[in-house]
Amino acid sequence: GAVVSQHPSWVICKSGTSVKIECRSLDFQATTMFWYRQFPKQSLMLMATSNEGSKATYEQGVEKDKFLINHASLTLSTLTVTSAHPEDSSFYICSATTSGRSEQYFGPGTRLTVT
């Protein structure tokens, strides 16, 4: 149980274009999903928290107009990186939890490379 998937697993895009990453909870209803970014050999940094049906809450320093998050259903959240630049290249990971629970279950991550 508690399986979270991400798609795509890796993506290469050109500078200035946008890319969408999907995060799905496969066997439970995710009332809250989190999006993290991880640079090589570093820890996970929380970007934003999204609750189903509500606007995402972004961490300090994260541009909400650049990283668009949608959590339209209890099983799907999407992160869109708009006008991507090489410095946005990173490993993006989502996690999901359900109401009343502390455990977060992580997806396998999406490797984004912006050329």
Add this chain to the structure above:
Amino acid sequence: GENVEQHPSTLSVQEGDSAVIKCTYSDSASNYFPWYKQELGKGPQLIIDIRSNVGEKKDQRIAVTLNKTAKHFSLHITETQPEDSAVYFCAASATGGGNKLTFGTGTQLKVEL
């Protein structure tokens, strides 16, 4: 906000030996402390967690201890195996904080044959 420190950053042990990773946290409101294992190119996998009303928890070769007074918690892996080699992250969260996890800096564990 919460701050989690983790030590050591790298740990090399011989197969069969024990490994211990330690974390400290700053926010006394934190009440949930999970440990994650991350293999190269993959997402973190929850391996064990502990809540603030418990001092110790064990699951086969893995155990976690929590000292609320000192604000530190530790991961113990016994009888280490090569497949235990990975990066391990501790984290902390508080129910009142929306369950947002604050991660430690990670420990690269290498189990040598």
